[in-house]
Amino acid sequence: MEEYTIDDIPVLLQENLDAVVIVDSENNQYKSIIRKGIFTNYLGETGSYHDLIEKLWFHFSDSNEKITKDYHVFVSSYGEFKGKYSRRLKIMVEGRLQPNLIQLSVYPLENPKKYLFVMDELDENVYEEEFSTAKKVNTIQNTFLFSMYIDIVHDTTSSLSITEISDDTVNSSIKYSEWRMMIVNMIWPEDQEQFLRRTDPEYLKKNFTPGRTSSFDCMMQNLEGKYIWVKLIFSRAETNNEDDYRFVFMVQNIHENSVELLSTLKKYEELALTDSLTGIYNHGGIETELYNAINIRSKTDEPISLMMLDLDYFKKVNDTYGHSAGDSVLKQFTSIIKKFMIEEKAAVGRWGGEEFVIVCYGKNGDTFFGMAEQIRKNVEEYEFPEIGHITCSIGVTELKADDTFSDAFNRLDKAMYASKQIGRNMVTIL
Numbered sequence: 036m037e038e039y040t041i042d043d044i045p046v047l048l049q050e051n052l053d054a055v056v057i058v059d060s061e062n063n064q065y066k067s068i069i070r071k072g073i074f075t076n077y078l079g080e081t082g083s084y085h086d087l088i089e090k091l092w093f094h095f096s097d098s099n100e101k102i103t104k105d106y107h108v109f110v111s112s113y114g115e116f117k118g119k120y121s122r123r124l125k126i127m128v129e130g131r132l133q134p135n136l137i138q139l140s141v142y143p144l145e146n147p148k149k150y151l152f153v154m155d156e157l158d159e160n161v162y163e164e165e166f167s168t169a170k171k172v173n174t175i176q177n178t179f180l181f182s183m184y185i186d187i188v189h190d191t192t193s194s195l196s197i198t199e200i201s202d203d204t205v206n207s208s209i210k211y212s213e214w215r216m217m218i219v220n221m222i223w224p225e226d227q228e229q230f231l232r233r234t235d236p237e238y239l240k241k242n243f244t245p246g247r248t249s250s251f252d253c254m255m256q257n258l259e260g261k262y263i264w265v266k267l268i269f270s271r272a273e274t275n276n277e278d279d280y281r282f283v284f285m286v287q288n289i290h291e292n293s294v295e296l297l298s299t300l301k302k303y304e305e306l307a308l309t310d311s312l313t314g315i316y317n318h319g320g321i322e323t324e325l326y327n328a329i330n331i332r333s334k335t336d337e338p339i340s341l342m343m344l345d346l347d348y349f350k351k352v353n354d355t356y357g358h359s360a361g362d363s364v365l366k367q368f369t370s371i372i373k374k375f376m377i378e379e380k381a382a383v384g385r386w387g388g389e390e391f392v393i394v395c396y397g398k399n400g401d402t403f404f405g406m407a408e409q410i411r412k413n414v415e416e417y418e419f420p421e422i423g424h425i426t427c428s429i430g431v432t433e434l435k436a437d438d439t440f441s442d443a444f445n446r447l448d449k450a451m452y453a454s455k456q457i458g459r460n461m462v463t464i465l
Contacts, residue, residue: 053137054154058084060114061148073128073135073156088114091124091139095258103260108217112209116141116150123157180257180265181286185211187236188280211236223254223262230267240280243271252289264293310385312362313369321384324394329443331396332434339396339434340403341443343451344372344410346389347426347459360421365389367419368427375410392447400433400464407431407462415460426460 039047048055054074058065065084067074078087088110093102120141125134135156142151184194190210215234222230232238233251243249248270255265266287274281308320316324328339346352346368353361365385372383372391381395395403407429414427430450434443446465454461 056152102258115208221256226253246273263290316384324382338399342393349389428454431464
């Protein structure tokens with residue numbers, strides 16, 4: 036050891052280091068001084084510093100797959116260093132099946148905008164050890180996509196970690212106020228207002244006592260550019276100073292659970308609005324459609340028409356053939372209506388018993404009257420199993436711009452009963 040002097044250090048470094056790069060962040064340039072091993076082709080002799088940062092950081096940690104361009108707005112905030120900095124990165128080199136683990140050290144030069152990047156490839160044993168450790172950590176924290184430390188008073192962020200890029204924290208000079216206004220573009224448009232409100236510094240100060248944690252769910256664009264369900268979590272750090280407003284912020288991937296929950300809720304919603312016998316809307320479901328149609332008609336000139344259908348002498352069917360046969364008739368009757376309306380923008384529902392209601396968009400009263408007449412004929416000609424033939428009475432009305440629910444329904448109800456009174460197996464329009 037005594038043989039070595041300070042004069043030997045440059046030679047030793049040149050022999051042992053894999054890559055040395057001089058960076059000028061102000062002029063967006065880099066120059067490679069040493070390139071060996073995997074860095075021979077990975078680094079250019081010169082190039083854009085912006086592109087180098089993208090290449091090192093802005094890809095998924097286990098592949099060279101690029102992160103969606105929307106997130107590249109943060110590239111500039113990754114390339115400024117206030118002091119010495121070191122971290123491990125995974126990079127994908129062409130021809131390799133697995134990522135290469137490298138050690139990166141950054142040394143600021145006298146000029147505050149210039150740095151010395153020193154990079155070394157770590158051997159496979161280190162990689163395996165890192166992989167094993169990361170795998171254990173990921174089994175516990177694999178749902179957390181992003182985390183960082185926030186100081187609202189000083190408008191700073193630190194200890195930024197994006198697990199899909201690296202298990203290590205990232206050096207970032209971005210202010211919290213800047214980060215907030217950039218990340219809002221990754222939030223689903225309908226959730227952006229809530230995000231801005233819940234992440235506002237004054238909101239956080241007002242609603243978080245030391246140690247308090249709160250969260251809310253929203254949809255957010257992931258690094259692949261796809262919107263997923265996430266939970267945004269804020270936790271105020273407990274300190275001895277009540278005027279400290281430092282927070283831990285985390286983004287948790289809850290997409291699979293949320294999609295499953297929404298699917299379950301959708302099933303329950305459908306069950307709550309569906310008639311169990313016929314499979315169409317029940318009374319509550321078709322009533323909601325009526326209210327929606329009236330609301331739409333009050334705002335647009337699109338014609339919307341209503342139809343009410345009632346099976347004639349249906350009580351005789353139940354009394355003569357039994358309720359099982361009656362249920363079969365109701366199902367067959369429903370099939371006739373649905374088949375006829377299949378190409379229309381329409382909602383079909385069972386109002387109750389043997390009464391049915393149709394809400395049809397884009398059809399005026401006269402056109403819908405003709406359609407009702409065809410349905411009446413189809414029912415009259417159909418031979419129902421067990422009972423043979425049965426008819427129906429139908430009422431039709433077109434919605435008016437100033438209709439209330441009572442106005443429209445009373446007119447429809449009167450039209451249907453008018454068909455009953457004049458002999459049944461008829462269509463009446465009011």
